[in-house]
Amino acid sequence: xxxxxxxxxxxxxxxxxxxxxxxxxxxxxxxxxxxxxxxxxxxxxxxxxxxxxxxxxxxxxxxxxxxxxxxxxxxxxxxxxxxxxxxxxxxxxxxxxxxxxxxxxxxxxxxxxxx
Amino acid sequence: xxxxxxxxxxxxxxxxxxxxxxxxxxxxxxxxxxxxxxxxxxxxxxxxxxxxxxxxxxxxxxxxxxxxxxxxxxxxxxxxxxxxxxxxxxxxxxxxxxxxxxxxxxxxxxxxxxxxxxxxxxxxxxxxxxxxxxxxxxxxxxxxxxxxxxxxxxxxxxxxxxxxxxxxxxxxxxxxxxxxxxxxxxxxxxxxxxxxxxxxxxxxxxxxxxxxxxxxxxxxxxxxxxxxxxxxxxxxxxxxxxxxxxxxxxxxxxxxxxxxxxxxxxxxxxxxxxxxxxxxxxxxxxxxxxxxxxxxxxxxxxxxxxxxxxxxxxxxxxxxxxxxxxxxxxxxxxxxxxxxxxxxxxxxxxxxxxxxxxxxxxxxxxxxxxxxxxxxx
Numbered sequence: 001x002x003x004x005x006x007x008x009x010x011x012x013x014x015x016x017x018x019x020x021x022x023x024x025x026x027x028x029x030x031x032x033x034x035x036x037x038x039x040x041x042x043x044x045x046x047x048x049x050x051x052x053x054x055x056x057x058x059x060x061x062x063x064x065x066x067x068x069x070x071x072x073x074x075x076x077x078x079x080x081x082x083x084x085x086x087x088x089x090x091x092x093x094x095x096x097x098x099x100x101x102x103x104x105x106x107x108x109x110x111x112x113x114x115x
Numbered sequence: 116x117x118x119x120x121x122x123x124x125x126x127x128x129x130x131x132x133x134x135x136x137x138x139x140x141x142x143x144x145x146x147x148x149x150x151x152x153x154x155x156x157x158x159x160x161x162x163x164x165x166x167x168x169x170x171x172x173x174x175x176x177x178x179x180x181x182x183x184x185x186x187x188x189x190x191x192x193x194x195x196x197x198x199x200x201x202x203x204x205x206x207x208x209x210x211x212x213x214x215x216x217x218x219x220x221x222x223x224x225x226x227x228x229x230x231x232x233x234x235x236x237x238x239x240x241x242x243x244x245x246x247x248x249x250x251x252x253x254x255x256x257x258x259x260x261x262x263x264x265x266x267x268x269x270x271x272x273x274x275x276x277x278x279x280x281x282x283x284x285x286x287x288x289x290x291x292x293x294x295x296x297x298x299x300x301x302x303x304x305x306x307x308x309x310x311x312x313x314x315x316x317x318x319x320x321x322x323x324x325x326x327x328x329x330x331x332x333x334x335x336x337x338x339x340x341x342x343x344x345x346x347x348x349x350x351x352x353x354x355x356x357x358x359x360x361x362x363x364x365x366x367x368x369x370x371x372x373x374x375x376x377x378x379x380x381x382x383x384x385x386x387x388x389x390x391x392x393x394x395x396x397x398x399x400x401x402x403x404x405x406x407x408x409x410x411x412x413x414x415x416x417x418x419x420x421x422x423x424x425x426x427x428x429x430x431x432x433x434x435x436x437x438x439x440x441x442x443x444x445x446x447x448x449x450x451x452x453x454x455x456x457x458x459x460x461x462x463x464x465x466x467x468x469x470x471x472x473x474x475x476x477x478x479x480x481x482x483x484x485x486x487x488x489x490x491x492x
Binding site for chain 1: 220
């Protein structure tokens with residue numbers, strides 16, 4: 001079977017409509033998955049917890065996983081020296097991630113060498 | 116003495132020097148320049164160095180690479196029968212985080228808008244005299260997705276594979292140079308300074324169900340790209356399942372590296388002088404640049420539309436990431452956004468349109484295959 005049409009403008013328009021249509025349906029699919037997600041209710045309180053805790057923690061010492069308070073103080077000082085206006089609430093060790101995520105972290109650290 | 120001369124003559128007659136053409140010499144120089152760009156300048160070295168070396172190997176006469184059984188025939192089989200692009204997609208899937216996209220599905224539209232570059236290029240190619248299948252293959256360079264470009268070109272215009280693959284990968288490595296001026300042109304400083312809200316948390320359930328559901332939907336709609344989308348999502352399932360870490364690790368590291376070597380060396384092998392040194396190649400290189408630029412501009416302009424419709428909550432810079440080139444295009448959005456506002460972190464927001472662009476390019480390829488049909492059919 002040959003091409004449906006040889007008109008490039010028509011091909012472009014039809015293709016763009018299909019691409020938009022497919023991705024819109026994918027978007028709807030994502031919303032549906034979110035709606036039927038049985039684990040959503042369990043996850044919600046966890047996600048809300050840090051937001052609620054944040055105001056109280058602002059004045060308190062930063063929460064640090066398995067590290068001394070001195071290290072937390074050094075990190076907080078570094079953030080302040082870089083012009084950070086927010087208080088450091090928590091410091092955690094970055095979890096192992098994909099190659100790209102590791103690359104992105106390295107990129108984020110090198111993009112602003114002078115803050 | 117005579118025996119020595121006859122032997123030397125025989126060695127000369129069998130040597131590559133005897134069959135070396137001026138075209139081969141030019142392509143050897145092209146290969147050396149590409150090697151310099153890859154290793155000396157750091158332009159996409161993991162891919163370009165192999166392509167360049169493949170180009171050197173492909174232009175040495177009398178090697179028998181193209182007509183005698185051997186490792187090069189196996190590599191070329193993988194290229195010509197679309198074995199490697201889906202395997203690369205499996206690795207890409209294992210490295211892809213669909214979380215930002217699932218958290219903000221509206222960014223899918225940016226991935227769709229940036230595919231406009233593909234069709235701008237297709238129109239341009241047809242106006243310049245390429246036939247429909249050639250134009251479709253050239254247009255897909257605008258998707259900034261190497262495996263998809265190779266996949267579609269092998270099916271539609273295999274004689275252009277070398278030029279299209281080199282253009283696609285060269286421009287992908289030049290994304291940090293090509294995109295920022297266009298992004299700056301399409302946005303104001305105020306636009307670039309917009310800070311976007313933090314994305315919601317995406318549950319494990321969503322992360323696992325999405326690759327399965329999207330594979331079924333897209334594959335049923337566009338079976339020609341089932342191999343690409345299926346492998347992309349299978350790789351992602353390895354990553355998200357939580358109990359397939361070994362497979363995920365293999366897909367995103369060992370397998371990805373092995374297939375990258377085969378795919379890129381095989382692509383270089385297709386850069387034979389007779390096929391590559393044509394006026395068409397120059398046109399393809401120019402059209403590829405147009406496609407990239409148009410895709411970036413259309414992504415940013417659609418980002419402007421989303422900025423207006425969202426009441427100024429969307430930074431239009433993330434639109435440029437819709438051209439795929441994962442994750443480099445998203446990094447460019449981050450860098451350009453951070454130049455305007457040092458406290459701006461757009462990377463995760465830009466990853467949404469970035470991965471949407473991968474899906475969008477595969478969908479565009481599938482649609483063109485369905486509408487136009489593969490070569491010889």
